[in-house]
Amino acid sequence: MSQPATKVLVIGYVWPEPRSSAASGHVMQILETFLQQGWNVTFASPAGVGEHPADLAELGIRTVPIELNNSSFDVFVSELAPDIVLFDQFMIEEQFGWRVEKHCPNALRVLETSDLQSLRHARHQRLKDRLKASDDANDFNELFAPALREEFELMADTDLAKREIAALYRCDLNLMISPVEIELLVQQFKLPPELLHWCPLMVDPPSLPSKSFEERAHFLSIGNFRHAPNWDAVLWIKSAVWPLIREQLPKAQLHIYGAYTPPKAAALHNAAQGFHIMNWAEDALQVMSDARICLAPLRFGAGIKGKLIDAMLCGTPSVTTPIGAEGMRTDQPWPGAICRTAQDLANAAVELYRDEVRWQAAQSQGQALLNDVYPQAIHGPALINKLQECRKNIVQLRRQNFTGSMLRHHSHKSTQYMAQWIEAKNQNK
Incomplete structure (x- = not known):
């Protein structure tokens, strides 16, 4: 029975x-x-x-x-x-x-x-304290170092x-x-x-091969706007990271997707600066697959980041911080770059955007990390x-x-x- x-x-x-x-x-x-x-x-x-x-x-x-x-x-x-x-x-x-x-x-x-x-809330408070103490929008290294x-x-x-x-x-x-x-x-x-x-x-391994370097364009950032770390990352991109990228790539575009887009986020849209607020993505994997680089400069947070898993699934190299990559790393190289300052984030993003060989290596590293850690x-x-x-x-x-x-x-x-x-x-x- x-x-x-x-x-x-x-x-x-x-x-x-x-x-x-x-x-x-x-x-x-x-x-x-x-x-x-x-x-x-x-x-x-x-x-x-x-x-x-x-x-x-x-x-x-x-x-x-x-x-x-x-x-x-x-x-x-x-x-x-x-x-x-x-x-x-x-x-x-x-x-x-x-x-x-x-x-x-x-x-x-x-x-x-x-x-x-x-943990997420305590880190958020630490960021608020740091922002009150200094107007330096570039270096947040101390946020990423605590034991x-x-x-x-x-x-x-x-x-x-x-x-x-x-x-x-x-x-x-x-x-x-x-x-x-x-x-x-x-x-x-x-x-x-x-x-x-x-x-x-x-996750299950992707059933189809990822789009190639030549088939992709633009930078992408994605995340629910109701989640405070995502909104903070958008603000840091806007104020510090994106201007440094545009200095090196004057025609670059950034497409920012997120559910529940508030008016304060929509107000950041500036096509002349290549800064596009795209609202909710009906198919997040599709827009991730079309992008050449995923930007995730998280200054606080906890857990592991779904957007970075999605980037690996789509073969999209990601540029993030130690907070973004926390809990997701093995001994294998990160599929993109992990940086601690706005300048380093911008430099790494531009290098990956321009260098097809480096980009392809990062794509392969993402697939290896998925297979090793997340099946x-x-x-x-x-x-x-x-x-x-x-x-x-x-x-x-x-x-x-x-x-x-x-x-x-x-x-x-x-x-x-x-x-x-x-x-x-x-x-x-």
């Missing part, structure tokens, strides 16, 4: 928009991994539907809108009785973790982080880090996209390694195996994670009472 299919509930911070953000793309990769296993998947979210949602129903995924601070979720999750609950971002675990534990105590609770938000201990000290006193680390402890397993963040959590925050599983972006055929089965192992040993895992049990006892009680108070208040309006 066959075993019933594993039931998975994914609670999303937003409805996935894989054509708008790498975080949503990663969620979709995880969902597809579950479907390939024959698991029954339900996706629920309290968010409104965005402009470019994935068609989950077409994939065979049940979709359910849910409400914050409402006991209707308790009825829903009790009736569903999932075997695994995946929280998309730690704020969702804060909202729904205590309800899942109360009504489905045997369900494996998993947190999908996308990136370590407290893990310095990152820890930057984060440790923040409320966001305390909330996020507590959520990691409360879950049975946490999916981490960056090995650097795993190292930071284990070495500095002293999280048990068994609570963390490396699950990077998962879905490796990471998909590894994720399934890890989840099955955790389900099998769930009692022992929870007993060993006393800190998590303690945090659930105290945090969930306060969260529960607050949620119940809000619900009662809403009902009395």
Whole structure:
């Protein structure tokens, strides 16, 4: 007699928009991994539907809108009785973790982080401090140099880090996209390694050869404008990097694509300077394949960068910073260049744009890095195996994670009472 299919509930911070953000793309990769296993998947979210949602129903995924601070979720999750609950971002675990534990105590609770938000926010604050202290728009080397201990000290006193680390402890397993963040959590925050599983972006090798050097033109930058590191990168390109490129390539064009383009971004459009704000790209891989160089001068951020994976998939060399390449490097050369100043970024971008031999070498290096680090055929089965192992040993895992049990006892009680108070208040309006 066959075993019933594993039931998975994914609670999303937003409805996935894989054509708008790498975080949503990663969620979709995880969902597809579950479907390939024959698991029954339900996706629920309290968010409104965005402009470019994935068609989950077409994939065979049940979709359910849910409400914050409402006991209707308790009825829903009790009736569903999932075997695994995946929280998309730690704020969702804060909202729904205590309800899942109360009504489905045997369900494996998993947190999908996308990136370590407290690290990203701490780095953003460091950039703000640097911008206040100096008007030098060229050299941001000190932003890219900190050791893990310095990152820890930057984060440790923040409320966001305390909330996020507590959520990691409360879950049975946490999916981490960056090995650097795993190292930071284990070495500095002293999280048990068994609570963390490396699950990077998962890709299949491209089925068609990439466009050649001669078939391409222009520079490209791409990223959701709602994501603060992307907007900051656009500002740095505009103020410092692009003028230096245009000095060497007076007719060069930069095409900047991004979902949810705000008026402040549209206002930067200047055709005379070759600076084109192109809004949302319906097919990000198509515009990436048409470009000769991908610019990603990120001054802060966390996780790993979907745009740079897309660049490798399309055979497009990329010029980025140590923040952009963080967590993505092996011993192999970077497929393009990693630079720390605006001048070096511009020089590297121009050299790659002009030098076909160097450009072709970078394209090959990107394919090698993809094959070495990101194959879905490796990471998909590894994720399934890890989840099955955790389900099998769930009692022992929870007993060993006393800190998590303690945090659930105290945090969930306060969260529960607050949620119940809000619900009662809403009902009395």
